[in-house]
Amino acid sequence: MTRITSRFVLLIASAAVAPLVLYGLVSVNHLRSGTQNSVTNGNREVARQVAARIHLYFDNNVRVLRSVGTELVNTHLEEWQQARMLRNHVLDFPEFRGITLFDTAGRQVATSRLVVKQVILPDPADIPESGVYIAPLQLDQDVLPTTIIFLRLDSQQRESGWIVAEISLEELWRTVDQIRVGNEGFALLVAEDGTFIAHGNPDKKRLVAAPLTSSSPERAVATELRTVAAKDDDSSRDYFDSTGRKMLAVGARVGTPSWTVIVEQPTDEAFAITRTLERQLTAAIALALLGTVVLGWFWGRSFITRIFALTKATRAIAEGRMDERVSLSGRDEIRQLGDSFNSMADKLVELQEDVRKQERQAMFGRIAAGLVHDLSHPIQNIGNSCKLILKMFDDVEYRETFKRTVDREMVVVKRVLDDLRNIARPIPLERFPVDINRSVAEVVESMQQHSETAGITLRAELAPETAFIDGDLFALGRVYRNLIINAIQATAPGGLVVAATEAHEKRVQVRVTDTGCGIPPDRLGAVFEDFVTTKRRGLGLGLAISKKIVEQLGGQITVSSEVGKGTTFVLDFPRTKPRPMALAAG
């Protein structure tokens, strides 16, 4: 990914994606906590309503009893009438199993019961101020809960007896059974001692039948919530029930009696809406993100693609493919940049063509000048000799001189023509292991007279060990001679030219160093180019051909120079093994 693409993506992320994600996280979090609180409060409200209904149930029963009792006491009915009245009430209000009227001394006055059942009035110390005492819960033969309500009757500001009713709490079961929160939320009723009075979940009714000492997750949470509800604390509890399902439980106190209504609902149902909303919100945010990214991608793509096209075209131009152009769509600045690029490329081609023309002209000029320079002298000499031979044809000695002159000048011409030919094509070389020390030493030896004539000391400094390179002895000799001649020509009399060899493990080097005038830095890079020379004579192909020979032999040639101090040419070749003696002998 290029830097601009990275930056572009980062721009979209910071400008659009990051705020959107942050908003999403905050929204989801608030939604979750808000709806969970709402569900919990809703369930607690249901529990409170059920508790209120149960309280009302007891309250109503107490009212009925009080009404019956007062009527019985105040109307001075006969015993059979009182009994009849009580029995009618029992038949009309099925929750009353039996009602009995007692006098202040605790003697039974009238009863609805046909079967005598002993009733023990409560200890006065246990009776609240209201005069209503509700006995602890009992379970009857059918597991249905019953309790006994003791109501003190007061007539004309004085105690006038008791009315006692055994009440079946079957109606409470029905009330609890009817409570539904969602599809799987139920209510249950727990007595003050932890007894399960009723459970709305048909599959958990066994808890009602289970002994108080039995343990279960439901019983544990019911105990907790009883304590919580007694303190009017609004806490809820999450727990795993005996089937392993996570439940949300809330409690509410009935008051009188001191029972607790618990409403429980599986959390996966209770918070289903929360989860649905979360999913919807997450989906909406994800869609928005996706939309942002897609739009950004499409827009960015159009932007970056054009930049990539420009980059590619620029590279192509740099690589020399001058015909490369860009075609950019749009009407913006990028398009203008593309048009400018195309104009620039067109101009570059023109300039390049101009430069080529000029260079071609310069090169041809140089070649022509070199050829004229190198060939005019031998041709002039041959011409002059031809003129003389016409006059001195009979002179045998002159005929020999003529022949020698022509041969000599023809060699020069041939050499110039050979150089020209060699620069254009690979130079034919015969490769075989060459003793570098020996090859250098032979050339130095052969050029001693030349160097003495120029007043320059020519010396060979050879490596102590013998080293071979894979080379052409003749071609290498030409290279050494060329370098040494150049060094001699560049060095003033009294100077020094050294041809040295160095042998390394895998490379062999030949150095030709002089103490001449040096080569200026601006010309150093072109010394190996064709037709480049500082001399008055020559085509300037000597170093070019030397470089070609060295490179064909797998080596490389470099130059370093300092004006006024001298120049060093370094030939670097891969070292090779000497030819086996048997081959050498053959």
Added chain:
Amino acid sequence: MRAFVLSLAGAAAFGSACAKPAPISSQAPTLTVGLGFGGTAQAPSRQYMIDSLSGEPLVAIDWNGRFQPRLAAGWTWSEDGLTLRLHLRPDVVFHDGTPLTADLVVADLKRSFNPAVLDRVTSISAEGPSTVMFQLTEVDAFLLGQLNNVPIKKGKDRLIGTGPFLLRSQSPEFVFESFPRYYQRPPAISKVLIKTYESPRAAWAAMMRGEVSFLYEVSRNAVDFVEAESRLQTFSFPRPYYIPIVFNLNHPILGRREVRQAINEAINRTEIVEKALNRRGDPADGPIWPQHWAYNPGVRSYSYNAAAAQIRLDAAGFPEVVSGRGRMPKRFAFRCLFWKEDPLFEQIALVVQKQLFESGIDVEMVPATLKEIGERHTSGDFEAFILQMTSGRSLDWVYGFWHSAREKKSGTVMSGYLGADAVLDRLRNARSDEETRIAVADLQRVLYDDPPAAFLVRPETARVIDQSFEVPSEANGRDVLGTLWQWKPRPAASPGAQR
């Protein structure tokens, strides 16, 4: 990306592997029966349960009172109706492997039956290896019904039967095992345990806790709640019982037919069903099983009409009078015993008392134990009593309770009622369906015109079975106990099995 897809695929494969259905349990399927004693559920229920599991009678009675072959594959009556030949099934063996033979059957019949019950049978003998012959002094249409009442067993204590389950042990609880050679087919249930509890509540509590898979009986007050439980199957059905107020016709007032008719009119049976039976029952119009094939629903029966009752009582010379301070105005009074050990009867007594009070009849409801009531009704020392009586699905029960001759012999109810003797005799002597049907209709009329009792209600009962057992559909509306040998454990993976 690839790695993510591969891990998802791996998770799916793992999940599908984990979601394979649970294998069917390799343990023997065991049915645990909970029997709670108290009220109308007494010790005889246990014996009935035991006999249903381990024994079979010669003849069965179906839901409509028809006789069906059981150990007897068929029967033939002689031309004069005085000889009955029962032809035994050839493929029946006792639990000890002994084949069922006529000799064994004869021996058990002689040992089990009270001669007073088979009072028209002079001899029981084996005619060949597979025919049992009864010689009678008179035609007896009830004989086959009587044979239904006793399962054929052998052994010193009559513990070896031919039923689908054989008794393995009796202590600490009754344990039965599937009898592989049961002639119909071996039951799918391998073992049956019978656990008894001191009350229906305790039995029901055991079921709620999962200790019991079949509750013999659940009280009417609790049925509503049990029916809502998804893991339980509730089967309610009318029991072959009825609850009457039986009058002692020797009472100077109750002996008068118009008084008894007025009492029948003054009673609102629907209200009794509503308030005392919690809508789990039906009004009764007589002792005959309403599903009996011969029962005639078109015969007139009593409906609630307090005004008519009062008019009838006025006409009979029983006006409403005030008899003194502290006493209710009334036409007449009588004392009625009721079974105090079952709260149902107190409720019925309360309702009846109120209804009769509104017509000016003062009924003193006297609580009594079953034993007390039994002693007093067999001695005739009562004015009226409320008790549960068996109607059965055959007509011999009706004869047994309401024929005066039977009273004297077996000492059932000494009510002094003679009004139905003639028609009951015709019923017993009937030799065809037509004769039976006519006799039944006449009996219904007689019991209407001269009622020996106020037939109040027919209670319903319910049996509860865990969803882990599959019950044949033909058991719906009928006593599911009769199909117990056909119950099958539900596979563990099926939706109904929730234990």
